[in-house]
Amino acid sequence: MxxxxxxxxxxxxxxxxxxxxxxxxxxxxxxYGFIGQNGAGKSTTLKLLCGLAKPTLGxxxxxGKPVRDAVACRRMGVLIEQPGLYPDLSGRENLRLxxxxxxxxxxxxxxxxxxxxxxxxxxxxxxxxxxxxxxKQRLGVGLALLGGPDLLLLDEPINGLDPEGIREMRELMLRxxxxxxxxxxxxxxxxxxxxxxxxxxxIIHQGRMVEQITAGELEQKCTxxxxxxxxxxxxxxxxxxxxxxxxxxxxxxxxxLQIYETVNAGAVGQILARAGIAVAEMGLHxxxxxxxxxERMGGNGHA
Numbered sequence: 001m002x003x004x005x006x007x008x009x010x011x012x013x014x015x016x017x018x019x020x021x022x023x024x025x026x027x028x029x030x031x032y033g034f035i036g037q038n039g040a041g042k043s044t045t046l047k048l049l050c051g052l053a054k055p056t057l058g059x060x061x062x063x064g065k066p067v068r069d070a071v072a073c074r075r076m077g078v079l080i081e082q083p084g085l086y087p088d089l090s091g092r093e094n095l096r097l098x099x100x101x102x103x104x105x106x107x108x109x110x111x112x113x114x115x116x117x118x119x120x121x122x123x124x125x126x127x128x129x130x131x132x133x134x135x136k137q138r139l140g141v142g143l144a145l146l147g148g149p150d151l152l153l154l155d156e157p158i159n160g161l162d163p164e165g166i167r168e169m170r171e172l173m174l175r176x177x178x179x180x181x182x183x184x185x186x187x188x189x190x191x192x193x194x195x196x197x198x199x200x201x202x203i204i205h206q207g208r209m210v211e212q213i214t215a216g217e218l219e220q221k222c223t224x225x226x227x228x229x230x231x232x233x234x235x236x237x238x239x240x241x242x243x244x245x246x247x248x249x250x251x252x253x254x255x256x257l258q259i260y261e262t263v264n265a266g267a268v269g270q271i272l273a274r275a276g277i278a279v280a281e282m283g284l285h286x287x288x289x290x291x292x293x294x295e296r297m298g299g300n301g302h303a
Contacts, residue, residue: 001028003151003183004049008058010207011044018044020207021058026185026200031177033198034187037297041207042187043080046155049185050078062151077149079157083140087129091120091139094128098143110146118142118172134165141172152176154186158193166193173197191290205297220248222289226259226268229281233257236277243271255280 004026011019019041026032036042047053049060051067062072085094095114099107112122118138128136137157144152154173158166174197176182188194194201201218203210213221230236233255240246240259244267248260259268265282272279 002026002061003028003030003063004032004185005061005064006045006049006058007060009045009048009055009060010057011041011048011053012056017207019048019055022204022207022209024202024209025212026183028183029177029181030183030185030200031173031198032183032185033194033201034185034204035189035191035194035201035293035297036187036204038189040204040297042204043155044207045204046078046080046153046185046187050076050080050153052080074147075150076153077144077147077151078153079140079144080153080155083136083143085128085136085139085143088127090125090127091115091131091135091142092122092124094139095142095146099146102147104147107146110148114142114145117145117176119168132165134161134168137161137165137169138172141169145176150182152182152184152186154184156187156189158188158190166190170197191293195289203293203296210296218289218292220260222292223260224262225285226257226263226265227281227283227285228257228259228268228279229255230257230272230277230279231255232277235275236272239271239275239277240268244268 002025004024006022006024009019009022010017022045034042044053048055049067060067063075065072086097089097092111092115095111096107099111104110115122118141120135120138128139141157158169161169170193173184173186177184198215200212200214202212233251237249237251237257244263246259246261246263250258252258269279269282
């Protein structure tokens, strides 16, 4: 089931398309890693999905309903940019205040459960202004959990955290997904951390969706492969399929083949030589996760 589905979703600011005919699909139970360079349109997309921004074109559906539908809104928890916390109140007081604004009836039990879930003590009286960055971010996730949502939208929740804070946030995301069955869309530029939790990825570049890929598919692509460049790539691929029974391969620009199966490079060279196909380059490579994402996002840059 699609928890989030966008159809041609677009947002234009003056002469720039921040989001350009975006096609995004998040399945129930996903931890969806949303990746792109700074300015690629990640935050704008999340604002469109939760109704904080109005699309110029296209539409979105949350649990099959329009974004601004009251039922859809109640099933969604959101943390965009920095959490809106009152520094002179405790974490518990912040949650109680927001619970009142949401009109929750008898929220004490839920507030206590949320504090325990995000790793904050229900009896802690420390003011938020004395919280560490990690504690503030976890409290921000706690605010998003008020009302018992089925979907979380989190914009860079580990940005600026120290290693311990990142670990705590990672464990929290996994626990919410595993124990509560929450679907989570999380944007982040820390690719190594996303790879530890994401079940599916969406790669955005200049407002457009470049690729959506499962963690399993990505793992296959980021394995050892045989790189082969020839002036007859189509003929070479067909020949190797017939002779070596390869099925997992990809055609790349400039006559390059990438073969994602264990094959003998010497045998490949002999087969191609007998067929009169000249090999300009051939070698074993491993594509790292970060290299793959950067290539799909259009080259070097920060995610």
